[in-house]
Amino acid sequence: MTLHRRTLCAASLGLLAARPSWAQDGYPSKPIRIVVPFAPGGGTDFSARVFSAKLGERLGQPVTVENRPGAASTLGTAYAVKSPPDGYTLLVISGSYVVNPSLYKLGFDPVNDVEPIIQLTESGYVLVINPRVPAQNLADLLELMRRRPGELTYASSGQGGHLQVVTEYMLGLARVQAKHIPYRGTGPAVADVLAGTVDMMFGGTEALMQYVAAGKLRAIAVGTPKRLAAYPDLPTVAEAGVPGYEVVAWHGMLAPKGTPPQIVALLNRHMNAVVHDKAINEKIAPQGVDGAGGTPEQFRALLKTEIERYAQVVRDAHIKAGE
Structure with missing residues (x-):
């Protein structure tokens, strides 16, 4: 073997060793779970279940929904965002996510301590x-x-x-x-x-x-x-009769902070296809719900804007957290 070939082989082995485990395993290599921080039967649960089956088809792995309700959705949310950042635990959120920072001590930054994947719906x-x-x-x-x-x-x-x-x-x-x-x-x-x-x-x-x-x-x-x-x-x-009032109901998907960007990009790509799938939209459109889509950056910007807006509403209306 020539020196040049030995150098190339050594470099290749070094690159393989540097590859993260998710790339070696061929993510996803096992089932994915989506945490819903509400009880079964609500709008967030409905959205998660509608989209999870189609996502599973595209990824070739089961995608299951796990309901973890409690404390105005903060319990399930905290559990999900503090899970290992390996792409196997995801979180579906709704508008409560952008209100809770004004009412509860969360223990994490709702914008910077998560990896937004995509806005799923708008209604x-x-x-x-x-x-x-x-x-x-x-x-x-x-x-x-x-x-x-x-x-x-x-x-x-x-x-x-x-x-x-x-x-x-x-x-x-x-x-x-x-x-x-x-x-x-x-x-x-x-x-x-x-x-x-x-x-x-x-x-x-x-x-x-x-x-x-x-x-x-x-x-x-x-x-x-x-x-x-x-x-x-x-x-x-x-x-x-109330000029200036604009509120869009939505659901979105997050991953824990530190989830590899390649996994975030992969999930975003597949979820964009899912939310615009004809069969999915035929199921949700009669309810006045549309698939949203977009980039992780767009979803992060939405979270930031909504958190700031509703913080002002909470202050002005003197809204207090529930028990």
């Missing part, structure tokens, strides 16, 4: 009222709250949760007041609005529009910047 929070409330549109509802400050009630999925924050955001911009009635989850909150025990609530289209279609609730407006394609007759909050 709208729809404002609904019980049909017995004497209002046909948002202007009527705001006028009613001005005449009866603090008398009307709104439900949310929990004290200090995202639904309380987005509601208080609208109330603050409109300079009206309503009484907050927190529940342990979206399901019980919806049930009491249906029963007329509570007057109104913001919630995901996938949770509420079925009752609007059945005539059991009245949809007033949607919080997105533009009208939703699935509900073109439903005005936005901004155009219906």
